[in-house]
Amino acid sequence: MLSYWIKSLSVRLWLTSVAALAVSLTAIAAIVLYAFNHLPADRFRVSESIRSAHQLASDLRFDESGRPVSIKLDERATWLFDFASTELLYRALDASGHVLLASRGALDNASWDTGDLTSSLGVMKHVTINGKPFDVVTLEIMHGQTPFFIQSAASVAFNKAVLGEKIEPIPEIVAYTLLIATIIFGLTLTFTVRRVLLPLRVASDSAASITPQNLRTRLSVKGVPSEIKPIITAFNDALARLENGFAVQQQFLASAAHELQTPLTLIRGQIELQPEVENKDLLFREIDLMARQVRQLLHLAEVSESQNFEFGEVDKVDVVEDVVDYLARKADKKQVKLHVDAPAIPATMQADRSALFILLKNIVENAINATPTRGSVIVSVDQTTICVQDEGPGVNPEDLPFLFERFWRAPDAQYDGAGLGLSICKEIALAHNWKLTVKTLATGTQFIVSF
Structure with a gap:
């Protein structure tokens, strides 16, 4: 069983796909982690500062006269500006640089930039406010024909702390994401592979059903992959x-x-x-x-050609009695008694009568040949089987695999023959979907035809 799974195409496809996904995700995760660990922290601070400034600019509200009156912050931003009023600041200025609107910690009119406001639009600058280093971003807002400026400032210490809180769980998140994605992919791939290989399994089952009796069968290529x-x-x-x-x-x-x-x-x-x-x-x-x-x-x-059979309602007991009558002279000549054990009621079935006669004749004839003088051959009939039992020396266990091969005869055979009788029986049984088995008894051999 282990060897089967090792060589299985489904298992190989599954392992290859899962391994490829795991390697790909690992490579992506490694690149992401490398970027977080080796790229300068300023890059992330710049991105975060500019994003905050644009958010403030989009939330700026004006009165009817066109003057900035408020910034509509969400609940989280409001809490941050109140809680860290000395670390997070914003201001709205007119074109002359006068403060029109400011957060609680930025109410003074001191300049946050040493140069002209328009010279530093959209970029982050490092300035000192109240003796502490800050990251400041300035944006220009046009309200009608009037320009206004919005400035967002965050202390360097605050930015580093917040950035650290955001970056620190990323490696663990990436690891869990990688694991979960691989597991989900592996589970779904099992059904995908089974679906893809279904045409191959259908073709395999069809091929296994082909016998000399149905060589006209052909495997369907419908749904089969182009490579197959x-x-x-x-x-x-x-x-x-x-x-x-x-x-x-x-x-x-x-x-x-x-x-x-x-x-x-x-x-x-x-x-x-x-x-x-x-x-x-x-x-x-x-x-x-x-x-x-x-x-x-x-x-x-x-009997090797199925079209040669003519199926109809056949009484098994009648056929058995015909066989016994046909071989009675041979049995009498050898002083072997033929005995039929059959039910009194008819035992009918669908079969080719001539083929059933030939099958039973060959088996009973072999039984007569194998039975010693003054022995007996018993033919038993019931609803599902016909058994022929002789009193001969039996079949050697090592000879059983060759018993139904064409032209095979046991090395110690005591009677003439070409080795075709049981081969004919096998062909007839296959054509009728019957089961032909052999049992070696303490005395003699028993051939069983199961319907």
């Missing part, structure tokens, strides 16, 4: 080639088996008509074995 489409297209092309090769193989099997049947029949007839031929029984045995293999090849070619 060439892989899906190549896979579909490979399926087309595989389907064509499989069809050619099945056609060859059917044609070859069909063409072999007639010559074998003729050969057997010619041998029967030639009294001088020696070892006829041995020749007949070989011809019959070859004929059986040819029939199995024909069956294999037929």
Whole structure:
């Protein structure tokens, strides 16, 4: 499981994206912190002083005669100018420099600037007021055709204290912001990645469902990312080639088996008509074995194509009894008893009757071959399964994985065969969506067909 997650595309995308975000945010945070720690504090003081001056200018109110009468401060600013009346000051002046309006701590007419008012507009100057250093910003305000000036002053000590209060929590805020942003991004990315990779999972499920019985299926490229489409297209092309090769193989099997049947029949007839031929029984045995293999090849070619099946209502018990009757002569010849354990009521199902007959015939025939003389083969039928149990030596556990492979025969097999019977059974079971299982018992083997 760990190896799966390590190699997972979803996990790799998630880790890469989260890592990229974390690195980016860390770099931005580092730049911000570097700026706060290394840039001169005067830069922040200038910005803050100019901002305060513009706020005062926008809040300046005039009477009907056009004379400044008040500055409409908000509650916070009013409290600051009252509480720190000696540290925060403002004045409104006319063009001659006379004070028309001032805060409580700036009621004197002493000049805050040594030069002309117009020479220092919009910039911060360092001046001394009442023996203390102040940062002063002067702005010009036009009311109609009359110019007025507004001056905002804050002591250097006050500005540094306020600036420190604002800057000090910034590193901690940046750190928490970085952490929270990474967590939120990681959680949302999980759903995003699942959404993006959904077409791949759909394609994977479709590919897993493809079997020799439905080689005509093709994977859809709808919604698949452009980078993945060439892989899906190549896979579909490979399926087309595989389907064509499989069809050619099945056609060859059917044609070859069909063409072999007639010559074998003729050969057997010619041998029967030639009294001088020696070892006829041995020749007949070989011809019959070859004929059986040819029939199995024909069956294999037929059951490998789903269109060859004709589904209908089938009584399982009737089919089982037909199989037992068909193999009764073989069982009697070997002195093996065939026993059917079936319910009295009909047990119907949807299936191809011929295919079910072939499946059960192959299994029961194998059971007869494996059962010793005077043994028995039991065929049990219920609503969901058909079980065939013999009294043979059983199947070696190491042979179980190869049991249904084409042309495979157990190394210690005691009877003739081509190794195709169980392969045919498997193809029929797959075409009907049945489950074919094998159990090795204390005595014998049990084949179970589950519907």
